[in-house]
Amino acid sequence: MSAMTLPHQxxxxxxxxxxxxxxxxxxxxxxxxxxLYAVWMAFHPPEYEARFDLLAPLTLENFTNAWNAAPFGRYFFNTFLLISTILISQFIICTLAAYAFARYEFRGKTIVFMLVLVQLMIMPEVLLVENYRTIAKLGLVDTVVAMGLPYMASAFGIFLLRQTFLTVPKELDDAARVEGAGALTTLLKVYVPLAKPIYVAYGLVSVSYHWNNLLWPLVITNSVSTRPLTVGLQVFSSPDQGVQWSIISAAALMTSAPLLIGFLLFQRQFVQSFMRAGIK
Structure with a gap:
């Protein structure tokens, strides 16, 4: 018996x-x-900043002036090195910690996990002075390592991965154990592949935050050779040269373009991963 097709209502x-x-x-x-206004100013001569003219000539001179005004090549290298170091460290530490909280039973587990969650309520600016003192005692001031060291682990990452690992059936652990896999092999072969969308989402969040982070790199760096992009942009707001909005817009577009492209490429995984983790 064929099903009746209802008319579209x-x-x-x-x-x-x-x-x-x-x-x-x-x-x-x-x-x-x-x-859109920043894009308009970046691709038009400075004399068109205050007026919108569809017949205004297009130019790439603002991007050229911005690139020549500061060592952007070095800034990009420092930023990519910083982001890569932080992200790799967070993936390793958060994965191991989340797996322990999700699958192991040990004394004080609830208390330790609550202490991890408490860190989500503490603003990074509150720890600015103590972090600087610690970095100074270690002799790491004005280094890329100093910029990333306070962020090598993430309470949010541990929480997000723990929620994901809890959804994995324990029968998969038993099956892996029957096959002779140890705890680390089970983690790498079973849990990590199932959590790939979560890693993509968390990676985008982490990269976006540390790409735009200004206060801590501004405090801990002193030289051009270690500054990231956010600190390097300060050269365009110098009181001696005045504010050149066209060049600032071009520089801001160059620094934000990688983030925009990354989000456009992974936006589906970004949304789906948070839906799977049950976080709104």
């Missing part, structure tokens, strides 16, 4: 649904408006 008009949709579009437009 149009969705009923809802006033509040229309208001909600309009509000979302309005907020999206207000969010992207500054970015």
């Amino acid at each position: 149009p969705r009923e008009f809802s006033f509040w649904r229309a208001i909600e949709t309009f509000g979302c579009y309005l907020l999206g437009f207000l969010w992207i408006l500054p970015l």
